[in-house]
Amino acid sequence: MTNRMTPPERMMAVMTGQKPDRVPVVPFVLGYASKVTGISLGDFYADGDKCFEAQFASMRLHGYEQTPMYGYASMGAFEFGGEIEYPYGKGQGAPFVKKHPVETIEDIEKLEVPDFKKELPGAYKQADRLASRCSELGLPVSVQVGSTFTAASVIANTSEFVSWLIMEPKAAHSLLDKVCNMFINAIDYFAEKYGAENMLPFDGGPSESNTMISADMFAEFAYPYMKRIHTHLKELGVNSVLMHPCSDQNKNIPHYIKLRNEIGWSGKYVWLFGPETPVKTQVEAFGDHDIVCGNINPSLFITEPYEELLEICGQNILEGMNSPSGFILAAGCEFPPNAAPIKLMAMLDAAEKYGRYE
Amino acid sequence: MSNQEILNKLRDTIVTQDIKGCEAAAKEALEADISAFDAINGGLAVGMKIIGDKYELGELYLPHIMMSAKAMDGAMGILTPELEKDKTTESIGTAITFVQQGDIHEIGHRLVSIMLSVNGFNIVDLGVDVPDETIIDEIKKLNGSKVLLAGSALMTTSMQGQKDTMEAIEKEGLRDSVKIMFGGAPISQKWIEEIGADATAKNAADAARIVLKLMD
Structure with a gap:
């Protein structure tokens, strides 16, 4: 092949089960992009247009395959009437909760599910701005649709919420149910406005990791809501979902495997696990149907030099590039906002050096 | 009940995340003239170390630890005023x-x-x-x-x-x-x-x- 694929062609190839010219790279860039256009991290999250422009510029500058998306780990609290703060201060990496809308069990009853038919709640206004910019350019519309469990864990005081799993399971379910309904409302809004077939929803979060809860707790408190959301996505005609089981979720993998069968899904999942999950494990679990992503430990982009990263990424690629339904090189969680650009270049160079299919 | 049995009760209420039981055991320890220091070190701390080990082995998870911590907080609320009276103990x-x-x-x-x-x-x-x-x-x-x-x-x-x-x-x-x-x-x-x-x-x-x- 003499003519190389463009990033959209490369991504389209892997998403449709074709072989691209090389392994695509989705570096999981969010806050890092703010440096590209010279805006603050706070503005990046507070303004959906700036968020789009920064990510679009970073995408063009580096030539990777990731398209812009809006979201952060503590999404949910603002949407349910809590207060968040944007990351303008030293050390801050993403919006964070200043006031939880739920402090006590009594607060759950009073909690109203955001209605997307009126004014868009919280940060979904910014997500909508970014989505409209993506839609104008024919890029996939990526919107956060979970995880319900992680969102519930930040809507409530996190320490209290995890105690309720044991002490007050009914209350925990009541909260989870309302959070799930919010995500269903979000899905309906974005699907109606941009078309379900154009969506690439993002689902995932760290609070259901096995550093926090057991696989049994995942089965009881996380899985049923994930299943409801994914059933709804399927019914609307969404074709693919980006899944990010964040941190160590090795013990939850059997539940993620059964999701496809239980909802009768024939679309495509893109699995982006944390660095704790070996690529080989992911290929065995999902490779027959889904796209598996590499998962470079994000802190390595801070501590390791370019040459070392090139080899680390190369190893990751070699482990996954022959996965039957496709492979994408990615960071195992958000690419560090303050990493040097050459560290991101190492991912692209590794894809060229080790990830060619031609 | 012997002093050791009371200390074991303190330990076990931590391990089983028994919040009310832990407070009761702390009161029982003081009533039996067990020093606050001994109640903490011989009972609560032993329980928390067991919890920590079980967490590390993947036998217990965060919700359990948070509950054990709540149980410990309750007991410490009873023991700390007594601890303040006895400043002779040396910490690490x-x-x-x-x-x-x-x-x-x-x-x-x-x-x-x-x-x-x-x-x-x-x-x-x-x-x-x-x-x-x-x-x-x-x-x-x-x-x-x-x-x-x-x-x-x-x-x-x-x-x-x-x-x-x-x-x-x-x-x-x-x-x-x-x-x-x-x-x-x-x-x-x-x-x-x-x-x-x-x-x-x-x-x-x-x-x-x-x-x-x-x-x-």
Whole structure:
């Protein structure tokens, strides 16, 4: 092949089960992009247009395959009437909760599910701005649709919420149910406005990791809501979902495997696990149907030099590039906002050096 | 009931996350003339260490630890006033615990504070989002005693602030008066070496084990 694929062609190839010219790279860039256009991290999250422009510029500058998306780990609290703060201060990496809308069990009853038919709640206004910019350019519309469990864990005081799993399971379910309904409302809004077939929803979060809860707790408190959301996505005609089981979720993998069968899904999942999950494990679990992503430990982009990263990424690629339904090189969680650009270049160079299919 | 049986009850109420039972056992211990110090060290701390070990082995998870911590808090509310009366006991040292500036992830930090406490440290808990100036002031206040600095960061952005903290400690000439441990998801041994700290740990139970050696 003499003519190389463009990033959209490369991504389209892997998403449709074709072989691209090389392994695509989705570096999981969010806050890092703010440096590209010279805006603050706070503005990046507070303004959906700036968020789009920064990510679009970073995408063009580096030539990777990731398209812009809006979201952060503590999404949910603002949407349910809590207060968040944007990351303008030293050390801050993403919006964070200043006031939880739920402090006590009594607060759950009073909690109203955001209605997307009126004014868009919280940060979904910014997500909508970014989505409209993506839609104008024919890029996939990526919107956060979970995880319900992680969102519930930040809507409530996190320490209290995890105690309720044991002490007050009914209350925990009541909260989870309302959070799930919010995500269903979000899905309906974005699907109606941009078309379900154009969506690439993002689902995932760290609070259901096995550093926090057991696989049994995942089965009881996380899985049923994930299943409801994914059933709804399927019914609307969404074709693919980006899944990010964040941190160590090795013990939850059997539940993620059964999701496809239980909802009768024939679309495509893109699995982006944390660095704790070996690529080989992911290929065995999902490779027959889904796209598996590499998962470079994000802190390595801070501590390791370019040459070392090139080899680390190369190893990751070699482990996954022959996965039957496709492979994408990615960071195992958000690419560090303050990493040097050459560290991101190492991912692209590794894809060229080790990830060619031609 | 013998004193040992009461201590075992304290231990078991922690292990089984029995919040009310733990408070009752603390009262029972004082009524039986068991010192607050012995009730903590021979009962509550033993229970928390068991919980820590079970967490490390993947037999228990965060909700259980938070419940055990609640049980311990309840008992400590009863025992601490008695402890204040008896200042003769010597601790391993003082641990200044905190979450790095810009970071509000408190759960790991809380667990480390608990595990260090049950392993004999006095705890000065500075909370979350702590600037370097506050840390420096606290080290200065404790100058001369055995001091451990135990900081956590859950994001790469806050992790990078640990380097600034190390430089600030060096600049103030305090490096030799404090042992420094950093933990959290993005922290690696390589990072610890790069910034010149003393240790890291993979979880709270591991942290307690490592600092006991560090403070030797």
